[in-house]
Amino acid sequence: xxxxxxxxxxxxxxxxxxxxxxxxxxxxxxxxxxxxxxxxxxxxxxxxxxxxxxxxxxxxxxxxxxxxxxxxxxxxx
Numbered sequence: 001x002x003x004x005x006x007x008x009x010x011x012x013x014x015x016x017x018x019x020x021x022x023x024x025x026x027x028x029x030x031x032x033x034x035x036x037x038x039x040x041x042x043x044x045x046x047x048x049x050x051x052x053x054x055x056x057x058x059x060x061x062x063x064x065x066x067x068x069x070x071x072x073x074x075x076x077x
Contacts, residue, residue, distance in 0.1 A: 024046050024047050024054060025044050025045070025046065025047065026044065026045055026046070026047045027042065027043075027044055028042060028043050028044070028045055029042055030042040043065075044063075044065050052074040053074050055070070055072070056068075056070060057070045057071065057072045058070045058072050058074045059071060059072065059073060059074065
């Protein structure tokens with residue numbers, strides 16, 4: 001019975017970890033801008049790819065970290 005309970009706990013832990021992992025998100029570390037000397041706080045952005053439809057700023061999407069809706073038109077260059 002203990003082995004079954006342990007197996008269930010491990011299984012649920014793996015599911016919850018994989019549910020939060022998102023390959024489309026990249027964390028940008030905080031840094032100083034050389035041109036202005038100002039500090040930019042750490043933030044998240046979508047991982048660069050060839051699609052314009054899966055970015056946080058594209059219409060129909062939203063940034064899960066800030067709650068802001070996307071406003072950019074994906075058909076405009």
